[in-house]
Amino acid sequence: MSVPGHKLERMFNPKTTVVIGDKGPNYMWLKNNQPFQEKGGNLYSVQIDESEIKGIEELGFKNYTSLADIPEPIDYAIVAVPRHISPYVLNDLIDAKAASAAFFTSGFAETNEELGIALQKQLTEAAKTANFNVIGPNCMGLYLPKAGIRFSPDVPIADDGVVSFLSQSGTHGIMFSLVMASQGMHLSKCVSFGNAIVLDISDYLEYLIEDPETKIIGLYVEGVKDGARFVRTLKEACRHKPVVVWKGGQTEAGALATKSHTASLASPEPIWEGIMKQCGAISTTSLDETVDVVKLLLNSKPTMGRNLGLMAMTGGQSVSITDAFCKVGFDVPALSEQSYEELGSFFNIVGGSYRNPLDMAGTLQGNTETLKRILTILDADPKIDALIMEQSAMFGARQWRNKPEVLDAMLDTLVEHRNNSQKPFFIVMHPAHEEAFVVEIRQKFAKQKIAVFPNFERAATAAKLALPYCLAI
Amino acid sequence: MTFLELVKHARSENRTLLTEIESKNALTEAGIEATQTILVTSAEDAVMQAETIGYPVVLKIVAFEITHKSDVGGVILNIKNSAAVQDAYRNIINTVENKHPGISIQGVSVQKMIATGTEVIIGMTTDEQFGPVIMFGLGGILVEVLNDVSFRLAPLEQKDAVEMVNEIKARPILNGIRGQTPCDLDALYKMLLSVSTFVTKYSEIKEIDLNPVIATSSGAIAVDGRIILNDEINERTNS
Numbered sequence: 001m002s003v004p005g006h007k008l009e010r011m012f013n014p015k016t017t018v019v020i021g022d023k024g025p026n027y028m029w030l031k032n033n034q035p036f037q038e039k040g041g042n043l044y045s046v047q048i049d050e051s052e053i054k055g056i057e058e059l060g061f062k063n064y065t066s067l068a069d070i071p072e073p074i075d076y077a078i079v080a081v082p083r084h085i086s087p088y089v090l091n092d093l094i095d096a097k098a099a100s101a102a103f104f105t106s107g108f109a110e111t112n113e114e115l116g117i118a119l120q121k122q123l124t125e126a127a128k129t130a131n132f133n134v135i136g137p138n139c140m141g142l143y144l145p146k147a148g149i150r151f152s153p154d155v156p157i158a159d160d161g162v163v164s165f166l167s168q169s170g171t172h173g174i175m176f177s178l179v180m181a182s183q184g185m186h187l188s189k190c191v192s193f194g195n196a197i198v199l200d201i202s203d204y205l206e207y208l209i210e211d212p213e214t215k216i217i218g219l220y221v222e223g224v225k226d227g228a229r230f231v232r233t234l235k236e237a238c239r240h241k242p243v244v245v246w247k248g249g250q251t252e253a254g255a256l257a258t259k260s261h262t263a264s265l266a267s268p269e270p271i272w273e274g275i276m277k278q279c280g281a282i283s284t285t286s287l288d289e290t291v292d293v294v295k296l297l298l299n300s301k302p303t304m305g306r307n308l309g310l311m312a313m314t315g316g317q318s319v320s321i322t323d324a325f326c327k328v329g330f331d332v333p334a335l336s337e338q339s340y341e342e343l344g345s346f347f348n349i350v351g352g353s354y355r356n357p358l359d360m361a362g363t364l365q366g367n368t369e370t371l372k373r374i375l376t377i378l379d380a381d382p383k384i385d386a387l388i389m390e391q392s393a394m395f396g397a398r399q400w401r402n403k404p405e406v407l408d409a410m411l412d413t414l415v416e417h418r419n420n421s422q423k424p425f426f427i428v429m430h431p432a433h434e435e436a437f438v439v440e441i442r443q444k445f446a447k448q449k450i451a452v453f454p455n456f457e458r459a460a461t462a463a464k465l466a467l468p469y470c471l472a473i
Numbered sequence: 474m475t476f477l478e479l480v481k482h483a484r485s486e487n488r489t490l491l492t493e494i495e496s497k498n499a500l501t502e503a504g505i506e507a508t509q510t511i512l513v514t515s516a517e518d519a520v521m522q523a524e525t526i527g528y529p530v531v532l533k534i535v536a537f538e539i540t541h542k543s544d545v546g547g548v549i550l551n552i553k554n555s556a557a558v559q560d561a562y563r564n565i566i567n568t569v570e571n572k573h574p575g576i577s578i579q580g581v582s583v584q585k586m587i588a589t590g591t592e593v594i595i596g597m598t599t600d601e602q603f604g605p606v607i608m609f610g611l612g613g614i615l616v617e618v619l620n621d622v623s624f625r626l627a628p629l630e631q632k633d634a635v636e637m638v639n640e641i642k643a644r645p646i647l648n649g650i651r652g653q654t655p656c657d658l659d660a661l662y663k664m665l666l667s668v669s670t671f672v673t674k675y676s677e678i679k680e681i682d683l684n685p686v687i688a689t690s691s692g693a694i695a696v697d698g699r700i701i702l703n704d705e706i707n708e709r710t711n712s
């Protein structure tokens with residue numbers, strides 16, 4: 001699937017990729033992109049340094065000494081040459097009618113020194129004159145998990161990604177991709193776009209609006225060059241898909257840091273917030289918050305409602321979960337008379353409660369039929385818009401480890417409930433003393449598209465930001 | 474004078490700050506309700522205008538170089554009769570002259586005192602990245618400290634104006650607390666939209682500060698206002 005006729009179509013769906021100027025001993029760019037070759041793409045090296053050519057060929061890559069010799073049309077080039085060589089490489093790419101190039105090369109305007117600024121100007125003018133698609137410079141370029149194009153050896157190859165991420169920072173682009181993967185979610189496309197001398201955030205965003213593979217768009221932004229165009233494009237994007245915008249430089253000191261990082265002008269935080277609301281974007285402030293929001297967007301049904309049914313295992317947790325969600329603006333109302341009647345008929349109120357929030361471990365006793373019964377009652381209650389359940393690793397982990405079938409049975413019950421319910425549903429499970437084991441559990445749940453958050457506060461913030469826009473139906 | 478004539482006039486005097494009277498004329502032209510404000514140059518003149526406007530009145534210093542009038546003793550509120558107007562006029566001139574010897578004073582402005590209502594701020598500023606931005610907040614010192622204001626890019630839609638007024642933390646105050654009547658929210662939305670239309674039409678405007686706007690149960694009126702112009706070379710390019 002693709003966007004036929006779009007100027008970035010070949011770049012985002014490459015058949016032939018070249019790496020220009022890769023260096024040993026690691027040959028990082030060729031190795032990063034080996035999966036592209038394994039998936040049937042043409043991956044070539046261009047290197048004129050004899051000593052490097054040997055290492056490249058030993059690794060089994062085909063090397064050319066001139067771009068003009070590449071037998072197929074070049075869709076995407078990764079340029080890793082010294083900065084003073086980059087204008088010549090750009091000219092060769094233009095002559096070879098390549099569709100795009102990412103310049104990993106840095107040392108341009110971000111250095112704030114004369115030579116860097118002059119080289120950037122030269123590169124920009126040449127590319128703009130030729131209408132050539134430059135990503136960067138000073139960037140990590142593309143990550144296309146389906147095609148096998150990668151900006152890091154650690155990010156996964158995957159066909160099922162529906163989230164695309166545009167990042168002004170290379171680190172944040174890679175971190176987002178890695179953390180998403182650790183939570184069982186894959187990307188469709190990621191662009192680290194650095195100094196953005198030709199292609200700017202709005203260009204990529206325009207493609208993602210039309211890209212049928214992209215269901216959710218994430219952005220990491222420090223500042224934009226053409227503010228009016230960005231607002232126009234973002235507004236349009238939000239009409240089509242949920243857009244999560246993580247803003248870097250929210251404080252005065254942070255804004256100062258963006259100046260030396262990407263030479264970005266940062267608007268005062270309340271102005272930025274106002275513009276995000278006006279555009280209809282979801283505004284986030286950190287990596288984890290961004291990942292949490294995306295997780296809920298992907299795995300929950302939407303609601304505009306604010307009334308929650310909260311299911312905790314113990315009394316203390318029933319208080320804490322209520323505080324966390326009410327602090328961000330949710331309500332935990334009394335249930336309907338009918339719900340109370342039904343719950344009252346079997347609930348163990350010694351050391352438990354079926355008022356909302358529910359304190360239910362004593363009633364459940366690990367029985368999935370009882371769990372199903374409680375979920376069904378809350379699901380049918382017209383006073384409740386969404387259900388959130390606390391699960392306790394503190395109490396459960398030992399048993400789940402000894403008898404995995406208990407955990408599996410619970411998961412089956414939750415999946416069945418989720419499939420039959422129209423209301424948002426997700427889990428909060430604090431890792432307690434079982435950090436590593438809970439990571440496994442979280443991934444197991446993620447495979448079944450049940451979102452698990454590590455604490456009430458993160459879950460509450462994600463719910464507040466994402467619930468109205470959730471995609472799962 | 475129309476707004477563009479005011480701009481021309483201010484620029485001929487190398488000013489980017491319009492006086493309160495000039496600003497209010499421009500606001501009125503833009504359909505933004507503001508108290509009628511008249512320049513006088515004698516105590517007798519002040520009394521005559523006060524009698525026409527009706528008591529109580531407010532007197533304020535008019536001097537190009539003074540941007541914060543109350544800080545220099547240049548504002549007297551709630552003046553109830555002709556004798557008090559004469560005293561207030563002399564008082565303002567003397568205080569300002571004492572604090573700023575040799576300053577050029579154009580005179581004193583006379584306007585109606587709007588007695589009761591909730592003070593809010595409506596403003597516009599130019600953001601370097603995004604251009605003209607409209608602001609809304611509650612008036613008063615506390616709000617300044619708490620930074621409880623909302624922003625949206627111009628041009629505003631009706632829904633933006635509604636959100637701006639309703640998302641500030643101090644929003645319950647607009648419902649009327651301790652027996653006050655609720656504010657006319659529609660009048661606030663309308664004023665925000667009028668400011669938006671005004672700044673979208675004229676790229677000459679760099680900043681607007683309507684502080685305070687008095688919101689009552691039956692309307693909203695700017696009782697002080699100033700407009701700052703862009704340098705001629707820096708005019709916004711409205712797209």
